[in-house]
Amino acid sequence: DAKTTQPNSMESNEEEPVHLPCNHSTISGTDYIHWYRQLPSQGPEYVIHGLTSNVNNRMASLAIAEDRKSSTLILHRATLRDAAVYYCILKSTSGSRLTFGEGTQLTVNP
Amino acid sequence: DTEVTQTPKHLVMGMTNKKSLKCEQHMGHRAMYWYKQKAKKPPELMFVYSYEKLSINESVPSRFSPECPNSSLLNLHLHALQPEDSALYLCASSQVDLVNYNEQFFGPGTRLTVL
Numbered sequence: 254d255a256k257t258t259q260p261n262s263m264e265s266n267e268e269e270p271v272h273l274p275c276n277h278s279t280i281s282g283t284d285y286i287h288w289y290r291q292l293p294s295q296g297p298e299y300v301i302h303g304l305t306s307n308v309n310n311r312m313a314s315l316a317i318a319e320d321r322k323s324s325t326l327i328l329h330r331a332t333l334r335d336a337a338v339y340y341c342i343l344k345s346t347s348g349s350r351l352t353f354g355e356g357t358q359l360t361v362n363p
Numbered sequence: 364d365t366e367v368t369q370t371p372k373h374l375v376m377g378m379t380n381k382k383s384l385k386c387e388q389h390m391g392h393r394a395m396y397w398y399k400q401k402a403k404k405p406p407e408l409m410f411v412y413s414y415e416k417l418s419i420n421e422s423v424p425s426r427f428s429p430e431c432p433n434s435s436l437l438n439l440h441l442h443a444l445q446p447e448d449s450a451l452y453l454c455a456s457s458q459v460d461l462v463n464y465n466e467q468f469f470g471p472g473t474r475l476t477v478l
Contacts, residue, residue: 287466289467294471295471295472296367296453296455296469296470296471296472297406297453297455297467297469298469299466299467299468302466338405340405347464348464349394349396349411349413349418349419349457349459349464350408350411350419351408351467352408353405353406353407354405355404355405356405
């Protein structure tokens with residue numbers, strides 16, 4: 254599986270936007286970029302995914318670089334509830350396997 | 364119902380015990396997964412069932428035995444575990460569309476302690 258690189262930790266203030274980066278320089282043409290997050294004492298939760306174009310949903314936006322070697326998860330207004338570990342994962346189109354990296358621990362300050 | 368339920372929430376067992384973890388979903392998903400998560404580490408895939416058949420076993424020791432009795436239920440049978448098997452065991456499910464596996468829905472996990 255192609256590997257992703259994320260910062261170990263990031264901090265944000267409540268109600269400010271947060272940009273979580275992810276590098277995936279060895280991404281292949283059939284890899285989707287998935288983001289999951291894991292709140293304390295809970296199982297991971299799907300956030301968003303994309304292939305080439307930027308994507309928006311009710312939780313977040315995903316900005317994908319033109320060469321697809323990096324992406325950024327954008328939380329438009331962070332809340333205390335967004336404090337979690339955020340995982341950027343490359344997933345093959347037809348594969349079932351999710352391979353989690355170390356993720357980014359996001360701290361949101363009141 | 365968009366929930367994956369897991370029982371029990373916590374389990375303490377000795378190394379000679381036999382116990383089972385249970386996972387249930389009623390979303391009509393035909394793929395189900397077991398993950399293991401050690402403290403402060405990311406989840407690691409153990410098993411994948413697709414249409415009630417085991418499709419992936421990530422070289423998991425035989426003291427872990429999965430079972431998928433029907434499309435809604437997934438069990439993990441535990442026997443002769445070691446203290447290093449203490450971890451959070453997560454179950455997940457997803458839709459399967461031919462060969463495409465969609466987003467995974469995770470349960471809250473079973474916290475297992477092996478004494």
